[in-house]
Amino acid sequence: MTLVRPYGDTTGDGMVQVSFTLPLPHSKTSEGAALQLAQKMGMEPALVAHAKPMGPEFTFFVVYGRVSHLVDVGAVRVVERDYPLLTPKEANLAIRKALRRRLVVVGGCIGTDAHTVGIDAILNVKGWAGEKGLEYYRELKVVNLGAQVSVPELVESARAEKADAVLVSQVVTQRDAHLHNTREMAAAFREAFPPRRRPLLVVGGPRFDEAGAEALGVDRVFGRGTTPGEVASYLVARVVARHTPTRPTTQTPSTEASR
Numbered sequence: 001m002t003l004v005r006p007y008g009d010t011t012g013d014g015m016v017q018v019s020f021t022l023p024l025p026h027s028k029t030s031e032g033a034a035l036q037l038a039q040k041m042g043m044e045p046a047l048v049a050h051a052k053p054m055g056p057e058f059t060f061f062v063v064y065g066r067v068s069h070l071v072d073v074g075a076v077r078v079v080e081r082d083y084p085l086l087t088p089k090e091a092n093l094a095i096r097k098a099l100r101r102r103l104v105v106v107g108g109c110i111g112t113d114a115h116t117v118g119i120d121a122i123l124n125v126k127g128w129a130g131e132k133g134l135e136y137y138r139e140l141k142v143v144n145l146g147a148q149v150s151v152p153e154l155v156e157s158a159r160a161e162k163a164d165a166v167l168v169s170q171v172v173t174q175r176d177a178h179l180h181n182t183r184e185m186a187a188a189f190r191e192a193f194p195p196r197r198r199p200l201l202v203v204g205g206p207r208f209d210e211a212g213a214e215a216l217g218v219d220r221v222f223g224r225g226t227t228p229g230e231v232a233s234y235l236v237a238r239v240v241a242r243h244t245p246t247r248p249t250t251q252t253p254s255t256e257a258s259r
């Protein structure tokens with residue numbers, strides 16, 4: 001059963017609800033315009049469930065209707081977690097064993113973005129969703145630069161702190177600001193550090209596509225609902241791997257081996 005349909009009243013009835021704003025005053029005409037849009041989006045039949053004026057020139061709509069599309073679950077591609085989830089104790093132990101020093105994390109919101117709640121949820125000791133933030137981990141040194149950090153400031157701070165990882169939050173997405181800022185940040189770090197010395201670059205925010213890391217030039221993207229434990233576990237997995245020397249394979253002469 002990899003094909004599914006949305007449902008509202010009875011299984012498989014195809015009912016969905018969408019909301020949007022039109023730049024029209026609230027009137028019968030604007031409600032008709034909302035229905036026209038819904039029909040063009042493939043909702044047939046559709047009805048306006050809610051319409052509310054947003055000032056004199058705009059109207060917010062909620063439209064309920066039927067779509068005929070099927071979802072093929074088998075064709076869905078997502079980024080699965082490819083590292084083990086660690087407790088703070090396990091994470092601390094792994095860092096101490098591999099690095100013999102604290103793992104340094106520098107974080108902040110770049111550009112004009114002042115939405116610090118997300119990055120604080122990950123970094124601050126009080127944490128998020130019942131998990132302690134990275135400041136709680138004894139073997140993590142956290143430098144939280146806060147809001148509206150410029151890219152040169154971030155690079156400078158990462159250099160001064162000898163950061164192993166840089167954590168950037170982007171919540172505002174107007175005109176794709178989150179994507180432009182992230183690309184600019186990634187390019188600046190690539191210019192400022194030789195490849196082996198560059199800190200791990202991690203971005204997060206509610207509207208990022210977690211599959212977009214490579215296109216943005218970062219090592220990992222975290223989206224909506226991320227917890228501090230996931231981020232700590234990811235950092236430990238990647239930074240520890242970087243610092244664990246790969247043992248050269250000892251070549252045994254075949255004559256020796258055959259004896």
Ligand code: B12
Nearest residue numbers: 113114115116117118167169172173174204205206225226
């Ligand atoms: C609180 C808030 C504010 C506060 C911010 C206070 C603060 N110190 O952060 C104030 C009032 C200042 C504010 C201002 C503005 N805001 Co505001 N704000 C919000 C609001 C209501 C909640 C955001 C929030 O705190 N979420 C809770 C946190 C915990 O969730 P999160 O950020 O998603 O973080 C989680 C994950 O995404 C992830 N994550 C996030 N960052 C990172 C980073 C890393 C490294 C990792 C690993 C993970 C990670 O982990 C977190 C925990 O799970 C949202 C609407 C909403 N409901 O989301 C609007 C919203 C973000 N704001 C918005 C706007 C437009 C603005 C203003 C431009 C409004 C204005 N005209 O002035 C200004 C911009 C100010 C600026 N210069 O940035 C819009 C953005 C729209 C868009 N498309 O970009 C939103 C979506 C509201 C809306 N629907 O219009 N805002």
